[in-house]
Amino acid sequence: MFERLSIPMGSFVTGAATEEAIRASLARALKPYSWLQDARDKSIYAVGGTWRALAHLDMHETSHPLPILHQYRLPPDRPLAxxxxxxxxxxxxxxxxxxxxxxxVAAMPGAAVALDALLLLTGARDVIISAHGVREGxxxxxxxxxxxxxxxxxxxxxxxxGEESRFHSNGDRLMDWLDPVFVEGEDPLDRRLRHAACLLSDVAWxxxxxxxxxxxxxxxxxxNWVGIDARERMMLGIALFVxxxxxxxxxxxxxxxxxxxxxxxxxARTWGWRCGWANACAAARFRCWRARRCIAMAAV
Structure with a gap:
């Protein structure tokens, strides 16, 4: 964190104020801070119980298939609704x-107006909800x-x-071993998820x-993962299931x-097939993987 500010716009204030008053107060309070324009086209990370309640309400209203709060995304037009x-x-x-x-519930309408105003003032593209707060910080x-x-x-x-696998250091080794199969043209975010799949590929033994x-x-x-959203959880889940x-x-x-x-x-299926094949053919032992690198490449 390089810049910070604190303004008196919590639930006790917004809960009793009109929409016009909330927007005007927020605009006045934020006007001196030009660095907030750096948030344009970026995400606002919302920390706090009322923001979390808004996200839970959205999950309920949209029947979200994987209602996990952390990393939950609200599009810019959603808070006001x-x-x-x-x-x-x-x-x-x-x-x-x-x-x-x-x-x-009483604080949610005012909080939603404040969040909508913040999105408009900063030009941020969306809101990402954090399940963590001051203690974790x-x-x-x-x-x-x-x-x-x-x-x-x-x-x-x-x-x-380390707690659940037979050979806790094998996940990183498996990742390195499979790299030649995937490395060309692989998206960095996909590579990160593949790494997670390799690390978890032996946890259910x-x-x-x-x-x-x-x-x-x-x-x-x-x-209880962090740094992963619902889409990525599902990709990881499909990979490990396969x-x-x-x-x-x-x-x-x-x-x-x-x-x-x-x-x-x-x-995700391809990650799962490769991890499963590697663990099966080598009994999850690194020395066997080294001997079979040529087989892995030939199977591409």
Whole structure:
């Protein structure tokens, strides 16, 4: 963080103010800070309980197939619509919405107006919801520079592999071993997800053989990961399901089609086939992979 500001525009203020007053107050408060224009065409990362409540409301209203809060995206025209919905909620309807408390509802319309105003003032392209807050930020500030520089998804996957895999260091080795198959023309974001799939490719080995694919899918879709959105979770889940020999059922494919493109799913299947083949032919042992690099290349 290079620039920062704090303004008195919390829920206690916006909850009792009119839309016009909120917009005018926010415009006055932000006017001196020209660096906010650097947010144009970038994302606003929203931290706080009322923002989270708006996201939960959106998930409920849109029947989102994978309602995981962290990294949830709101398009720029959505906050104001959610505020209007929140203003019409009664106690009965609130009880039907997961993770939205009656206490939050009163603050949601004003918060939605403030978020919409912030989007307009900065020119940001969307809002990304954070499930974390001040406590996690404080912990992050106490990490070493080397730890802060780590990719949070890959670091978490390595930890999971260390606790659940037979040979915890094999994920990085498997990634290197498969690189010649994928490296040409591979998108950097896809490469990162493939790395995560390699790290997690052996985490379900303790499960019953008939249900290892389901166990791996559950870990990838619903794991407490950061640095990954719903589409990427689904790609990772499909890869690990296929890695363990599973044929994705219709219900899973229907869910995946709402989050991923056909190309995304084909890429994920290919990761799964390669990881599964590598683990099966070499019993997940690195010395066997080294001996079979030529076979992997010949199979492309």
């Amino acid at each position: 959610l505020g209007a919905i929140a203003s019409r909620l009664d106690k009965r309807r609130v009880k039907l919405i997961p993770n939205v408390s009656e206490r939050r 404080l912990l992050f500030s106490r990490l070493s520079p080397e730890e802060r520089a780590e990719d949070p998804l890959l670091a978490a996957c390595r930890q999971e592999a 303790r499960g019953h053989p008939d249900f290892r694919a389901e166990r791996a899918l559950d870990a990838s879709l619903y794991g 890695c363990y020999g599973g044929a994705p059922p219709v219900a899973l494919l229907d869910m995946a089609a709402k989050l991923c493109t056909p190309d995304d799913l084909q890429i």
